[in-house]
Structure formats: C-alpha cells, structure tokens
Amino acid sequence: MTGILPYPNADAPSEELISRCVHCGLCLPTCPTFAVLGVEMDSPRGRIRLMKTVWEGRVSADAPAFAKHIGQCLDCRACETACPSGVEYGKLVEAARSQILAATTRSLGERGIRSAAFDWLLPHRRVLAVFARLSVTAKRLGVPRVLRATGLRGGARLAEMLELLPDSATMERLDTVIPASGPVRARVAMFSGCVMGSVFGGTNAATARVLARNGVEVHVIRPQTCCGALHAHAGERERARELARRNVAAFAGEEVDAIIVNAAGCGAAMKEYGWLLKDDTAWATRAAEFASRVRDATEFLGDLGLRAVPSPMRVRAAYDDPCHLLHGQRVREQPRALLAAIPGLEMVPLEEADWCCGSAGTYNVTQPELARTLLERKVANIEKTGADVVVTANPGCLMQIQSGLRRAGSRTRVVHLIDLLDEAYRAG
C-alpha cells in the first residue's frame, strides 16, 4: 500500500462530533442507501466509521473507497432524526466531502462542469434564468430523445437531467415591498433563491401573496445570491462560505422578524451559516445572528397561524416531507397544519413520507442509478395513496417527483405547499 494521506485541511470532519456516535446502529433502518445497498459502509454509522479511520491513519483521505461511500450518501439526514445521541451527521458528511475534494484531483472536464455550475450558473440569477429557459425549450423540442439516440453514456445522462425540468420556467420580478393586507402582524425579508428565482419564480410570487394575505409585510432584498447549499453538499466549502457572506451582508440592517425561505434545502443551509462561518472571526457573529432569523415559509406561516381562511378545495392530497425540512430543520407539524387548514382537502397518508426521493441536491446527477431506484420507490408509494396531488416544499423534490410520475404515466400532480395555498386563496 502507498502512503496514507491524512485529512488535508482544517475543514475535516470534527473528531468531537464523530465521538458522539456510539455505533448503536439505530440509524441503519432509516438510511435509504443502506436499504438499497445493504452494506455497512453505506450506512450512516459505517460512513462515520470511515471518517474515523481516516483520522486514525488506517484509511487514506484520497482512497477511492472513501470517496465512493461518502459520495453515495444522500445527505438526507434521516439518520439525524433517528439518532438518540444527537450526532450531527450532515456537518460530518459535508466536511468529509470537502476533504475528498482537496485530497483528490479531477479531470479537466469535471473541473469545467463544476466551475460552470458552482461559479457561473448558481450565483448569477440572470445567467441561470437564461440557461433554465434554454434547457426547458430543449426538453420540449425533444432533445432528450435525440441525446438518447446517440447511444453515448453522456448523452443519456444529459437527457435524464433535462427531463427533470418542469415544462416551463418562470422568473417573476417582485416589488421591493409587498404590503400586508389588513393590520401588520409581522415583517419579513424574503430569500428568493437561485433555482426558485429562475425556474419556480411563480412560487416566489405566491409566497409573497400568501404571506401578505395573512398580514405579513414582505421585503424583497435585491443583492442576495444563491444560498450555497449545493456547494456545501458537493464539498465546495470555500465557495459556500463566499455566498454565505454575501447573503449575510445583503440582509444586514433589515429590521425584520424573520428571513423567509420557501426551498427546504436552502433554509437548512442558511440556518447553519453560523456554523459554516464559525472560524471566520469577522463574520461568525453576524452569520449566527442571520441564521437565527431564518424560517421556512411553511414553518413561519404554520407558527403564525392563518388569518385568512382558504377557500375549499376538493382534492386528495399526500404530503411528502422534504428531507431538509423534516430532518434538516425538524419542521414536521406546521406544513401538515397548513394543509389541514384548507377546507375540503382530504389528507391521505403517504408511506415513507420521511424518505428521500433521490433528488438530494445534485445526487440525481452524480448518482443516477441510486437516485432512480429511490425515485421508483417514492413513486410506488405515491401511487398506493390514490392522491390527486403530492405536496412538498422544495424545488429538488418537486422536479424529481414530477419526472418520476411523468415517467410512470401517473396523473398525480406535484405542487409546492405554498402554491397550493395560493391556489386556494385565489379561487376564493
């Protein structure tokens, strides 16, 4: 064996966090990849052990096996919900990814794709919007079929990515301040996100409308940027930190009760800005203060309580918990309470609603086979419910589940919870 490489830099998975794991195994049955692969290395406990063995000098930080098993993790954090010792697994796996990135080299092509996605597309909303619109057009023109016909592996993969997109991408420019209707109950600043802003712009507009209708004054902050969640998931720690600093600065000085996010993945990342920047003395305090004000839109509305009663909707709805809302932010009851507040809506239980659909940030791109297996499992569970709509609260889940249902020929619709509420209000 050649030399054992230790963790290359200070972003290594914290030994203190690792030491909290008493390897009891209670996380195993909640881990989707363990359920599919059935081997200890692809369980949360096994992955934490791998991180520990690197500290112990028994496994090299650049070992392909280390990259493989850490890479196969969804970072869905279901294991955190299951863990009685409170092991913060998400922080560990993201740290491990940053080390793999630093310890290994990538091909020119992969570096190019990473740079294009992480440096150019995600942080620049206008570029992303143009890209999204072009991609949607390509998809509608049948480009995926052409790509598949080439018979190339890359072509099939690109086709799969295009098929994840919705049939239209909308970018709506919101006013700077959306006034509350009636007496003001709260003032919030809205985080509009990158994908949410350029593909699901309609949902952002709906969020502002629903909040306003419930007595919330909404401020839209212009210089904000991508939250950096996808960067952090992919181990791009420094890029994630840079975006976090820009957002903290953008929202500084806003005298608001909360910073509202309608994408669960973004909210989970933003609630951890304090931790992400904890070693940056100039930013740590401001980042922690920012993080303490972040609320998911459904969490905030659920806690505040709806003032305006939505008009009735005769639908059977199933709720699928976004992992980064349920496991990442521990928000479970509020979205369900909001659904229960829609008169006429019938809730049907969805088995494994707390399981990842396979979207998981960029997972459906980096691990297409596993993502597909988990998506098929999710679609099968959805079809068992007989629901008219599946409700969720995160762009990744929306696109992934939509594409799965479309492929299965299902007529079940997927909708963001806020969009459903908005529909109910607008019907009245």
Added chain:
Amino acid sequence: MATAVRAGMRGTALVRALQELLGAKKVLGTPEELLIYEYDGAVDTATPDAVALPESTADVSALARFCYEHAVPIVPRGAGTGLSGGAIPVEGGVVVSFARMARILEIDVPNLRAVVQPGVINLHLSTATAPHGLYFVPDPSSQKACTLGGNVAENSGGPHTLAYGVTTNHVTGLELVLSDGTVVRLGGKAVESEGYDLVGTFVGSEGTLGIVTEITVKLTPLPEDKRTLIAAFPTMDEASETVSSIIAAGIVPSAIEMMDQLATQAVEASVSAGYPLDAGGILLVEIDGARDGLDDVREKIEAICRAHDASTIRVAATALERERLWAGRKGAFAAMGRLSPDYYVQDGVIPRTRLPEILRLVKESGERHGVRIANVFHAGDGNIHPLIMFDLRNGPDELERAKETSIEILTACVEAGGSLTGEHGVGMEKNCYMPLQFAPADLAAMRRVKDAFDPAGLANPGKVFPTPGRCREFSLAARR
C-alpha cells in the same frame, strides 16, 4: 477452556475462494470494507478476513461447508447492534451478514405464527402483523434496528419481558445450518415437539452451535388497552422499594423500568418527552390488558408510588405521549453519546429485593474507581444495566478502571444469587467471567454440547467460553 482454532484459509486467498463459491456480489474483501465490519454496538473490535452476504439458505450452507473444509471461523451478524461483541470475528474468518435475507415469509394469522428470515428487523415484524391485531412480544430497546436472527442468537429480552417472557418463549421453530453445512429443521409451528428441545438449546447459543436461516415465531394479540405512567422519586432507594411493593401487592405490570438522574438527562435531551430532570430516580410503569379494571390497577400503582414519596406522577394521556416516553427509554443507551464517547453496559441480574443494596454498590464502585455511571434498566426483572463511561482516547487507564468496576459489579450480582447477563449475551465481553458463575463441571457440560454441534470449533469462536489467551489476565486478577 476453549481450544484455539486451527489455522486454515485466511486473507485474500479466502476472499477469492468465497467470490468463486458465492459470486463476487455476495462477498466483500477490500481493506476499507473489512474495517467497517470490525465493530458492533459494544466496545470490542476485530477485523474479518472476508464478509459474506448470502441471499438464501443454500448460500449459507455452501459457505458453512466451505469454512468447515478450510478451517475458517464463521461469525453471523444481524444489524450489529449487539452489546457483548457477538458479531465480532475475534479469531478472524468470515462474517456472515444477513442484510439480504430479510423477508417475512409467512404471517399465519389463525395459528398465531410468523415465519421469517433472520435479517428481518424486530419492529418490522410487529408493524407487518399489526393490521391483524397481532405483535411479536420481545421488544429489545434496539428493536427499530436489531434483527430477529440476532434476537434468537442472544435470546434477547426487552422492557416487556417482565410479564411475557424473552425470545425463547416466543420461538417455536428454526431452520439451521450446522457447522458442516447440513441444513436441519427443528420444531415448527406446534408448541411442543418430540425429542430433545433443540430449539431451546439453539436460542441464546450466540452463533456458537450453528447458523439460523429461518425462524418460526409466536404472534400475540395486541392488548385491548394500556396505561403508561412515570413517577419521580427523591432517590433510587425509594424507586427500588416501590418496585418490590408493586410486585408484593400482586400486580405484575407489563414493564417496570428505572432510570437515574444522569441517564434521565441524556434521555430527555434526546426526546423532550417531559422526563423530570430533578428526580433522583424515575420509574416508567406500563400495564396492559382488558380495558375494564385497568384504571383500578393504575390507581393502586399510583398509591404505592405516593407511599414511597413519589414527587410527581404523570400518566401518558395520548398514544403519542406514551410513544415519546418509550422512545426515550428505548433510546437511552444510544443517547449515551451525549455523555461519553465510550461505555460498557453491564447486564447483571439480581433478585429484585436486593436492588437497593446493589445500586448502592454500583455507585460506590464507580466513585472508588473514578468513573461515571448512569443507570437505566429493567427494574421489574431485577436486570440492571449500569452504563460505565470512559473515553478510549484518554488511554488504557480509563478503560482499565471501567473494566475493574464492571468486574466488581458482576461479582456482586452473582454473589447476590443472580447472574452475569440477563439479555445481552456473554459474547467476548463476559466470557472470561463465566467461572464466577459456573463450576468447571458446569462449563464442561456446556462444552460437550458445543463440541457435539461444532467439533471443529469454527462457529463463532472465542465467545461464551473463557479463552486461554484473552482471559489469562482476568484469571490472574481473580487469583490475587
């Protein structure tokens, strides 16, 4: 004393041979893969030479025959949640993971039986049978994760064994692969079968006699209703006395669990179920059965608690509240990471009436050795679980002090007329202490059973019986 395993095929040669035998997809053998099978839920570790992932009884049989012919130790592994090192390949060889033999084969409602593969998760069986109004009674605290194969190997218990018995009382049939690869079926769906009770012999044999590949279990009708209450006491003494008083009053609750303040703090931090943090001792009591009369029994229990100075008594008002309380109790060991990175959990059993003095001894022993101890255990059964905390990173001294404390506690349990282990198994954690409880002739009798089924000594070697190498230190210490 056990004889050491004769050196047979090991290392990469073994991995290659097994890949040939079973197919590459059913064998793991890279260094990184093997390292990740070196642990279970307890402290001891050892790296296997290979890991097999059989998908059928035929696979297990072929594997066992191969191991028999090539002198390879064979160690079954369920979910790796065990607390006595049962799944640790201390003599090397092949670890057999049952992750891919995890199907419920049959739910026979009229006969109250289920037939399962060993990899089925304990709780998954009860979830699957709940629509029929049935459940599988033994509920180890790790039931969300542990497998029925592991339960059979360790003869696992759980909080509800007080009224309903342990795993062996709920298993009626087994399909086994003997150490030479022969497949045998013992028992079946009937309660009694002719001849020797070999099912009883195999349940709790910790993989040292053969490998279970199919299990027939009893299912039990779900009780009509339950009452669950927690009572907080000023000290562990009052809580202990309450336990004896409840039983003396002729009440046999389905569970009586006790927790000390330290354990309660870790548990409450994990579940926020409303466990009082200021109490010296807490009892979690559950009664179940026909709804009529259940509240009368509850009131009697409350009165006994109050007579022993219980400060607060809370009855779970909803199913959710009950679930939260149990989630806390069942996650207690797993919550120890909040207090300490490493711990030994002892499993001694004592006559219930001796609880107060044993708990005092546990406390004194911990103080004398300078180790922190939390207690969370099945008080109704007199099955104590002192959690003796240490930090391996602080070097061997802390580990030694934890071990010395363990030995003192176990010796006291045996001297009080109890036993070394109630439900966690002997494994490689307590095998050196077996002579505390058994005379040489007793151990030799057990040894003859082992030799009859596993003449080559390949079935989970280094477990249950004292081994000359690892136990020498203890024998010397005992002689001092």
